[in-house]
Amino acid sequence: MSKAYVFTRFGGPEVEAFVEQDPPEPGPGQLLVAVRAAGVNPVDWKLRAGKRRPGAPPAEFPEVLGSEVAGVVEAVGAGVDGFAVGDEVFGNPDTGGYAEHTLLPASLTAHKPAGLSFTEAAALPVAAATAYDGVRQLDLPAGATLLITGVGGGVGVAAAQLARHYGVRVVGTASAGKKDFVEALGAVHVPAGRGVAESGVPESGVADLPALADRVRAAAPGGRVDAVFDLVGGEDLAAVASLLPDRRGKLITAAAKETVAELGGAAVARARTSEVLDAVARLAADGVLRPQVTATYPLERADEALRAVEGGHARGKVVIEVGA
Numbered sequence: 001m002s003k004a005y006v007f008t009r010f011g012g013p014e015v016e017a018f019v020e021q022d023p024p025e026p027g028p029g030q031l032l033v034a035v036r037a038a039g040v041n042p043v044d045w046k047l048r049a050g051k052r053r054p055g056a057p058p059a060e061f062p063e064v065l066g067s068e069v070a071g072v073v074e075a076v077g078a079g080v081d082g083f084a085v086g087d088e089v090f091g092n093p094d095t096g097g098y099a100e101h102t103l104l105p106a107s108l109t110a111h112k113p114a115g116l117s118f119t120e121a122a123a124l125p126v127a128a129a130t131a132y133d134g135v136r137q138l139d140l141p142a143g144a145t146l147l148i149t150g151v152g153g154g155v156g157v158a159a160a161q162l163a164r165h166y167g168v169r170v171v172g173t174a175s176a177g178k179k180d181f182v183e184a185l186g187a188v189h190v191p192a193g194r195g196v197a198e199s200g201v202p203e204s205g206v207a208d209l210p211a212l213a214d215r216v217r218a219a220a221p222g223g224r225v226d227a228v229f230d231l232v233g234g235e236d237l238a239a240v241a242s243l244l245p246d247r248r249g250k251l252i253t254a255a256a257k258e259t260v261a262e263l264g265g266a267a268v269a270r271a272r273t274s275e276v277l278d279a280v281a282r283l284a285a286d287g288v289l290r291p292q293v294t295a296t297y298p299l300e301r302a303d304e305a306l307r308a309v310e311g312g313h314a315r316g317k318v319v320i321e322v323g324a
């Protein structure tokens, strides 16, 4: 039998549970993988809460939580080329990640570089791949300035590392406690929070802050930003959109896909291919992407791992280690 952490219907944390089930059988194009590590992402709790990806099949309960894993191939389905039993791989599973076994589609799987641990590799398929897609979509020249809102989380850390690698200057919003963490990425830290001009009334801790856009202007080289990669959405996105006179191609978000068009921006166009996973693996092996895994939990404490991300203030990546 194989342990998995599931949700039994749509809802809050109360619908989560451990189950013991037979390991799934790999179908055509799939790999059965013994999971060694599973990354934790905001999408995990959003799916549990009932959000579905466009075109996704209806939920079949129980559904295993998790969208990214690293592990070892135990069986190979029909029609799969390039992978064999015993290979160390990572990717986006078809059947959840918080589990001892899962099925990876070969089309969303890549070989794990030998120099990366399973824990580090499990941090790449969602956050780093989204950062990679977004930074390439913006296609900024060296010397340009990129604002990343929510730079202290999984996607933001990877986006900052990639942008810096391409010679782009990075300004990032994050809570005050992440200042040193953000600066270590080579980014200029802008404290998050609503300033007095936006809140209208003094708020504890942020009442004396200028408005967010003014804070960014004050921190950005030359007082301007050339593009925005948003990972927060809501009022912060609206506030920083005002920094860009022409937003076409220069304002993207992973956090507010449904509403960004109203501001003249676009959602991050996710490629979701093994080529992108290979590319981020190479960048990680070369030390350009340095997965900042700041908290690990054994599978038995998957609930705590998800709460750490669901709280909305994760630092870098949270990863569940299986069999640790």
Ligand SMILES: NC(=O)c1ccc[n+]([C@@H]2O[C@H](COP(=O)([O-])OP(=O)(O)OC[C@H]3O[C@@H](n4cnc5c(N)ncnc54)[C@H](OP(=O)(O)O)[C@@H]3O)[C@@H](O)[C@H]2O)c1
Residues within 6 Å of the ligand: 041, 042, 043, 126, 127, 130, 149, 150, 151, 152, 153, 154, 155, 156, 173, 174, 175, 178, 192, 193, 231, 232, 236, 254, 255, 268, 270, 309, 312, 313, 314, 315, 316, 317
């Ligand atoms: N479309 C896709 O394919 C895709 C893929 C990945 C992620 N996403 C979405 O992108 C967003 C970010 O994902 P993630 O994995 O980076 O999340 P995460 O790891 O949970 O990080 C979110 C970060 O935002 C910071 N934050 C929260 N409120 C903030 C604010 N007002 N200003 C500045 N920072 C704030 C948090 O900490 P502090 O407040 O302490 O700074 C935290 O560091 C989520 O909405 C996620 O669902 C979409």
